[in-house]
Amino acid sequence: MDFEYTEDQERFRQELREWLRENLPDGWQAGERPGTDDPEENVEFLLDWQRTLNDGGWAGLHWPEEYGGADASLLEQVIYNQETARVDAPARINAVGIDFVGPTLMELGTDEQKERFLPKIISGEELWCQGYSEPDAGSDLASLSLSAERNGDEFLLNGQKVWTSYAHVADWCFLLTRTDDSGPKHHGITVFLVDMDQEGIQTEPIHQITDETDFNEVFFDDAVAREEHIVGEIDEGWEVAMTLSAFEHSMSDVFSIEQRWRSLVEFCQEHERDGTPLAEHTHVRRELARLHTRIQAGKLTHYRNVSKQMETGVPGPEGSMDKVFNNQTEKKLENFARRLLGANNALWTDGPDDGQWVTDLLMPYGKMIAGGTKDVQRNIIAERVLGLPKDD
Amino acid sequence: MDFRINDEQRQMRETAQEFFEDREVLERARERIDGEDVVDDLWDDLSEMDYPALTVPLEHGGLGDDVLYLSLLLEEAGRVALPAPLPETLAFGAFVLDELGSDAQKEQFLPAIADGDQRLSFALYESGQESLPRDIQLAATPTDDGYRLDGTKTLVPFGEQVDTIVVAARTGSGTGMDGVSLFLVDAERVDSEPQDTLDRTRPAAKLHFDDFEIGENALLGTEGEAGPTLQKAMDRYTVATCAMTVGAASRAVEMSSDYGSQREQFDKPIGQFQAVKHRIADMWMATQAARSLTYYAAWALENDEPDAARAVSEAKLFCSEQLTQVFADDIHNHGGMGFTSEHDGHIYFKQAKAWETFLGTPTEHLDRIADSHEL
Known part of the structure; x- marks a missing residue:
């Protein structure tokens, strides 16, 4: 057991730091955030950032070199996460393409699919969304019903998806469909790569509690998908969807939570109550200490998970803990931050950082649901790690 | 960076687990709870495995392993509530001897350990309410050929089951780190009385010193300058207790998981109910988090990292605030059985509560x- 980084790893960190210093958008370090008022401008800005990342060779960090990636080790990915959190780097708008669709195609896609799609995913030319949830298929995803019916060498898609991030700007969709509803629900699901630019697909933005509209409802009315764009076997899409979660990969929110903690410490040192800096108030000091302990616990547990993954090659159910535990930490931290504001906690865009603190407060309540609610994650832990019986 | 346990460490743990089961250590913890004296026999068993030699330096006949290695062993010990002063002897006693002892003291004690x-154990508390080490007040007055101790110590772990007690005393006046000295005291000579402890697997004693004469050779290190080493020894001992608590917590998670799979109500195993299932998942997560903090604290202490003291406090804080809940949840999961002395849950719960402060x-x-x- 060793917590030191090797010289090579430190060199990787320095290189990345330097690149970030040179390539982060002007004014970023001073706190400017382009496009916060205008969603379209924001998307353009993030796509631009994706292209910048790719030009620097950072976009496909965990992709193999043959597909234009950096073939980074898990620990280098950890360092990347640490460093981008430290400077609060812009979000990766094509995370769906790079983290999920790309690796799945590398594993299960045809040569034509790889050739057609991978270069444009990494370059950011084509933005992807993930068509999973439906109005009646949420946590019970396998009960999905959006139908794909054969029509010559094409398929006609009819039905609806929901909570589809960036569907309104995405070029392609990694879509789960129902091709056979005669058997058990996990059978008869087929994955298509679907061109979003067609008449049969309409998107409706969903107004989120953060006032953002990244989510969408997506309506399919005789939309067309092509046979050569099926991923894996027809009717065997559930296995394809599950493959996504089995890639060696390192992700955790803990580094950005740690960064937020640091910025709150600064806030507490710069702001006073009753003539004393907040950071000198006993209850503030103790709460900061308690939160740091939780962040440290989450971070060290993440390192342990990554170390284990280096050995086994696949992420285990420990990833569920990462989500649940750090999500709780983030909620505690953001609620503590609101109390630091005193009565100004009641303000939104007139509050600190033009309302960013409100987004920060609300986002973890969304993350608690996205990609499997915390209840689903606890089921995963209880059943796969602890051997508790599945619900019947 | 690599947070994996290596093959040697893994093997040591497996051996320890088998050994503790084979020697029915948990059963002996129960005997200890019933007031039986188990320490002598148990110590013979531990010595058979060379466990008391673990962190004693090689040059003094020990195995020279580090705090992390000791923590891994104590994690296994915690699963069976080992009723023996292994943390006291190694994390505290052997450490202060190695740090402050003269050649003669090392030669006298370390190979014997x-x-x-x-x-070994340690005598620090006087009222039991004070902050350590700054409030140590027991007086050590210089005499012609040594010191005279006057005062009372309380909460001395295994005070009546050890050979030597490291007594913290004040050789100057006032409070604070300056003026604190450590003395090696022969436990047999001390006027002691047993104390009934919340965690009866770990007895404690109250010690009375009244014109108690000790020689110069009882002093560890330089007079009045033991404070910083004492703090480090307390940190090591604290990590040792965290390791035992983490081991106990993983046993609690296992007991709850097993019971959740077996116990049926409403015609199904109670572990199918998410109220129970999710509570056990939360117990597991808290245990994992505490384990991470404990391993890091042990590693940081061993490597004298700048954040070592913080790492220890974070591990201890988390164990105190979160793992006590794990033991409470285990009792809850077992329903009425959880409140019986037959179920092991209370043993761990009481130990964690006793160590909480x-x-x-x-x-x-x-x-x-x-x-x-x-x-």
């Missing part, structure tokens, strides 16, 4: 963490 012929309350640790961030 390694051979299983010397058990020992050598630093959660509040004191919070303040130490905040100080370390210069808040």
